[in-house]
Amino acid sequence: MSAFNLTSFGPPEFILKGIPGLEAHYIWISIPFSVFYIIILLGNFMVVFVVTNEQTLHKPMYLLFCMLALTEIGISTCVVPKAMCIFWFGFKSITVDGCVTQIFFLYFLTGVHSAVLVTMAFDRYVAICDPLRYATVLTNTRIAKLGLVCLLRSVLLVLPGPLLLRRLPFCSNRVIPHTYCEHNAVLKMSCGDTTAIRLYTLLITFMIIGLDLTLIGLSYGLIIRAVLRISSKKAHQKALNTCTAHVCVILMSYTPNLFSTLTHRFGQDIASHIHIILTNLYLLTPPMLNPIIYGVKTREFWEKVRKHTCRM
Structure with a gap:
């Protein structure tokens, strides 16, 4: 009857080791972690606040950017608070249900993040390749529906994984050499x-990351083809400039993930604490830099940020 009761096969909680080998430096390590997290919260909440309060920014591109900011707040919040508890207070235990919940939300939000990037690529495709129909194809209502599809897709694809994990029996070794419940x-x-x-x-990774990257690549392939057909160099530059921020965000989101995966798979000679630090940087760096990228590359948004900042 209890064949699949996890707690009957092992302890009801796990121990998160943090960063093995660097325990003596946890206070110093916590400083960049906390600084990164504060910047993430300030930057992304600023995006949400400005887009929400500026009627002129209630456009598909900015609404999608707002969705992206919300997922980045969620991803960093899945990881940093527990890491701070380890670094500052030595609170290393986490319940089995808490561990599985953390895994679910981390991968769920990552899936939503990837889906929003695909939707943003489609937004840029319509804006450049079919600008006359942009306002009718991508209405705010349709963007909201696409956002709901992103959420449902991620739930349906990710949820079975943690449910299967929850049914596994675990051995007496309950120490996880990481700052969070890494799958x-x-x-x-x-x-x-x-x-x-x-x-x-493996299947879900291919369906989410592989499929999404393929769709993004297809969108930009069509965009490049459309741009090359334009005879005016000024029009070339204007069209490509509208994609700059999104391309930078894509590179910031997928490149660290790819690098972290490759070092995990093929970097057996790399010390474990380096792997753990790289994994955490992969989760924290894009959410920290993406609001800055959009702020610098998107003039209209930057002007609204300056307007609200001057009021404070």
């Missing part, structure tokens, strides 16, 4: 057969 690290502690969940994780 692969939790799987390594299982005494049961993890083949099904590993295959599912």
